[in-house]
Amino acid sequence: MADITLDYVVPAEDLRPYVTLFYRFRADIPLFEDVERADHAQLRFRLSGREASYVFPDGSIQAVGEVHIVGPTSGAMRTRADGPLDVIGMGIQPAGWAALLGIDASTMLNRALDGEAFFGSAVRRVSDRMRAAHSTEDKVAVAAAFVRASIDRSDTGALTFARQIDAWLAGSPSPNVCELLEATGLSRRQVERRCNALYGGPPKLLARKYRALRAAVALANGTSTLDELISEGFYDQSHLIREIKQFAGLTPGQLRTEPNHLAQLTMSQRLALGGQVHSIISNT
Numbered sequence: 001m002a003d004i005t006l007d008y009v010v011p012a013e014d015l016r017p018y019v020t021l022f023y024r025f026r027a028d029i030p031l032f033e034d035v036e037r038a039d040h041a042q043l044r045f046r047l048s049g050r051e052a053s054y055v056f057p058d059g060s061i062q063a064v065g066e067v068h069i070v071g072p073t074s075g076a077m078r079t080r081a082d083g084p085l086d087v088i089g090m091g092i093q094p095a096g097w098a099a100l101l102g103i104d105a106s107t108m109l110n111r112a113l114d115g116e117a118f119f120g121s122a123v124r125r126v127s128d129r130m131r132a133a134h135s136t137e138d139k140v141a142v143a144a145a146f147v148r149a150s151i152d153r154s155d156t157g158a159l160t161f162a163r164q165i166d167a168w169l170a171g172s173p174s175p176n177v178c179e180l181l182e183a184t185g186l187s188r189r190q191v192e193r194r195c196n197a198l199y200g201g202p203p204k205l206l207a208r209k210y211r212a213l214r215a216a217v218a219l220a221n222g223t224s225t226l227d228e229l230i231s232e233g234f235y236d237q238s239h240l241i242r243e244i245k246q247f248a249g250l251t252p253g254q255l256r257t258e259p260n261h262l263a264q265l266t267m268s269q270r271l272a273l274g275g276q277v278h279s280i281i282s283n284t
Contacts, residue, residue: 003028006265009140010276011090017159018099018151020091020281021273022140027085034262035076035249037216038209041097041105041200042070043115044089045127045143052081056110057246067115067123069101071108072200074209076249079262088130088139090147091281094165094198098158099151105200119150161194165206170279173214174233175207209247213284215240216248217267220255 009022020040038057046052046066053063057075064070069092097105101118115123126146133139161184168180177188180203184191192202199206211233218224226237234240245251250263259267274282 004032004261004265006262006269007136008269008273009137010273012144015144015147016093016277017162018093018096019144019147020093021270021277022088022090022143024136024139025085025087025089027081027083029083029085031080032083032085033078033080034260036073036079036262037213037249037266038073038075038077038247039091040094041072041092041108042089043092043100044068044070044087045115045130046081047086047088047127047131047139048083049085050082052079052085054079054112058110060110062112064112065114065116066127067119069108069113069115069118071111071113072097072105073110074201074205075110075246077110088143090143093162095155095159095162096147096151097198098155099153100147102152104197106196109200158198162198165195165199165203166278166280168203169206169210170283174211175203177203177207208243210280210284212243212247216244216250216252216255217271217283219244219252220259220263220267221271222256226252 004027005025007024011019011022044067051063053061054070055061055078057073057077092100094105126142129142130139133142164184165180168175168183172179181188181191186194195201195203195206215224215229218229219226226240230237230240234243241251244255248255248263250259255263270282270284276282
């Protein structure tokens, strides 16, 4: 659909530990409604459109303001916004969550937070500068400058732990928690506490989430069959279907034959960034 576009911008090297990708989303239609897959936390600047809301995996509904933060999600969610819609957003890396927000991510799992309430009224001027900028690159440059000015780079422990978790998640189709404990040298309770604080959930939830998202991308692109994916950590076909439906918001059949527009844009464009960003980002 030409009236709906999504453009990704890879962060500069200094921002990659904190931001997954910048993006501009535009929908030149009166009302946009779709399903978003489970993902990292997001910071979004809605530059046009009057009202917007999300239906989170637990069924809760939240209206959101012009600038808002979406916490980590444990499943697919529905998004609804008045158009025409123009959004500049960014995925927030777990270390970016610690550096930018500094609160326990598990308290924001499947929740949204008003950006002005958190960052103060000055964040309005950031939105105004984005509106005044003409190109996507110029608008993203405003967002990047905001991140650089707002992050606290002192928590190097969060960076180290996030790298260990991402390596664990990317290292196997079905990551084993015992391998994570061995890699970090931490106790199970310590790992769970840190995962909750940075990722919004425990290691087992993360392993399920990224296993299902990788499987969804592989099915949508025809690089794996159901039988091949089942052998990579799913109990059976029913289990595979349930997990993909929970985290991607679509069944395997829908992914192959009738994916929604947002799923098509997200999966194809992120996959095309392979080699430029971490595989946790490009392959899910």
